[in-house]
Amino acid sequence: MKLSRLFSIVGISALTVLALAGCGSASNKTASSGDAKVATSGFPIVEEPLTMSLMAPSVGAANWNDMATLKDYAKKTNIKLKFNTPPSSDFSTKLNLAFASQDLPDIIYAAGSALTPANEVSYGKNGQLVPLEKLIPKYAPNFNKLMKDNPMIRQSITTPDGHIYALPYIAKDTTASWYIGPMWYNGEWLKKLGVKTLPKTTDELYALLKRFKNEDPNGNGKADDIPLTDVKMNVARIWLMPAFGLLTQDVQNDGDKVFYTPIDKRYKAYLTYMHKLFAEGLLDKDTFSQSDDQKKAKGQADRLGLFSDYFSYFTTGRTVDESMNDPMFQPLTSPESPKAIVPMNPRINRGDFAITKNNPSPAASLRWVDYFYSKKGSLYLNQGPEGYMWDYAKNSQGDKVKVTAKGITDENSEDKRSKITPAYGLTAPMLTADWDDAAVRKNPDDKIVVSGFTKWVRNETKEKIDPYGRIPYPLVYLTKDEQDSVASSANDLKTFVEESEAKFITGVTPLSDWDKYVKTIKGMNVDQYVKVYQAAYDRWKKAN
Known part of the structure; x- marks a missing residue:
């Protein structure tokens, strides 16, 4: 993958991450959720350290405990996660066993097709998954805005009993309209x-x-x-x-x-x-x-x-x-x-973030994931914190800009990224989009320019798919x-x-x-x- 593509989105290995509106950090209003005081905006999310368990499929690139993005985010949020990450090939079986045995994690993350619509309905009805729709307006404002802007999202993730049991991966980038591939x-x-x-x-x-x-x-x-x-x-x-x-x-x-x-x-x-x-x-x-x-x-x-x-x-x-x-x-x-x-693809992948009945703070869990439905948060999840894929530098005008970190090249960028973030090879719960201002310069004085190939692919898609595209059948339960x-x-x-x-x-x-x-x-x-x-x-x- 060309480096100019790395931060404007998508490797083949994954539907990665970019998003919409930033999550503010100025005010820290709090609300009660179980035993935890949960901030409704900003960081940290909780004042007292909170530990929860998270189950997700692993693509085998790195141990999730060692991922720089997750370690840094734990410090930001004051939420520590204990990871259970069986290989992707075994994840569906392991997840079903967890439900059958009632030995459930607090959070199910990036489950994709493993948490099927049928399972959402069944496990939700049985009380094993927590309904989220009443918590979303207060504790997931970024995601709530997406649903207001596009009612199809709410339609597509609401089960027949009227509940939302899982949040999706949402794509607004150009190539996400591809039904499979061209x-x-x-x-x-x-x-x-x-x-x-x-x-x-x-x-x-x-x-x-x-x-x-x-x-x-x-x-x-x-x-x-x-x-x-x-x-x-x-x-x-x-x-x-x-x-x-x-x-x-x-x-x-x-x-x-x-x-x-x-x-x-x-x-x-x-x-x-x-x-x-x-x-x-x-x-x-x-x-x-x-x-x-x-x-x-x-x-x-x-x-x-x-x-x-x-x-x-x-x-x-x-x-x-x-x-x-x-x-x-x-x-x-x-x-x-x-x-x-x-x-045309509906641009929604369901079942990527669910909270189980064992979760000590559903509100804190929603706040944790909602950041990744913002532009700032999803760029963070995709690129990692400063010093890994990118660094700050000043250009000749004295402006602070992002530049490619030392040692990162077109050839090794995806391999390096796979070691620092879970948003690699998985449909992580987040929003992606074509944000050219997310590009990272190789040198401080470089202009942000979308690569010729990226422009060409977007133009081909806009000319040959978008005008004629129609979703064959909606996402239903x-x-x-x-x-x-x-x-x-x-x-x-x-x-x-x-x-x-x-x-x-x-x-x-x-x-x-x-x-x-x-x-x-x-x-x-x-x-x-x-x-x-x-x-x-x-x-x-x-x-x-």
Whole structure:
């Protein structure tokens, strides 16, 4: 990662941290919470030292007891934490065991998908998680402001019983709108073929892929050019299905109507198109069997024309600057869908900060995390305290500015950062945003300039995703009865649909079997599945 990106956000290894409005330190009003006196603003949060336990997944980069940011924050807040950080791979199992045994930590942090919406509902109802909605206005003013500014946040984290049991990770940065990750065209191939305008329809894409296959764009004299590739269609599906009006391989709402996309007639049109690409050698024959490393090897051998990755240079092996010649895929239209659309991420990851019934001071815990929903606090969590990733220096005008700490380079910055903060490799509870004034200078007199690559990625996103983006289906909660009614069919449907997709595209199953395929899905309780998600959507909409 370039150093200019380090403090403006995001490594691939993590959705990291930047945020909105500072938490003041001037006044120190206090309020009672259990046995602790909790300041409603400023530091320290409590006058008397308070010790609590925190459970979180570890990515293995450093011991949390040794992280400079957490050590420094303990001094600021007067709150000491005892960390229980099992490896990420074991965290879900360990967390469920903690709930089952009632041996709960005081705080559950950065749990992400391990604290599922179903678990929030269940553990909240059982009294194992503390409702937060009444405490938030006083003890989490930064987060409360975010909910006021964007009502969808409250809608998305309020369970059917009307409570908020966990706070989320919230993203406002440009790339957070990406549903998964983009697809990229090989810019060198486009230049070789004289392509000036990217495809805007499925027919135009087909024509370009034919040229990629037949006109030797990599110039090696071999018929080894692969027009389109992916790993199990996991990303390509997200960008090609919308050409037929579908945003997900699950439930989608068009207006207020919820339906199951894999049995929609437009899904058959998508499968028909993809089978045509596969049959004519335009879709990589290894798509459903190759690993990501195998895909990357083809990219580094300059054999790929259109491919998926977070950034194109991860696949091609080119430099960051060279990758700016690889344009982002833009949404297509088709006879089935004359208006371009693309799925957009809701920019909220639920379940990242919860307080259990054992917690001695929920108010102090909320104050502790709320700082990271402010710009100042999230920059602090991302960059650490002075002297690790950055230092202060005076420029020629005598202004005090942040400069890169000695020994920090583009090559080692993420590794160094992973040692000082938990906001690495995890969806930590905080807000991220594109704040260019967060940039750190290499020299005191350097101007704060967003890197060319950062500008380019933002522009590509604003041009090719933001105008066409729509959330396929909102973040909802199911009641316990609703969960029970669809639990047995959800995984079966997902597995059957994905397996059938591969068979239809490769021709193992002929498209003439479409009616048989739909009948099979109908027999898998899909009508009840849709009914449940329609009811959940109606509740979600009403909550606004």
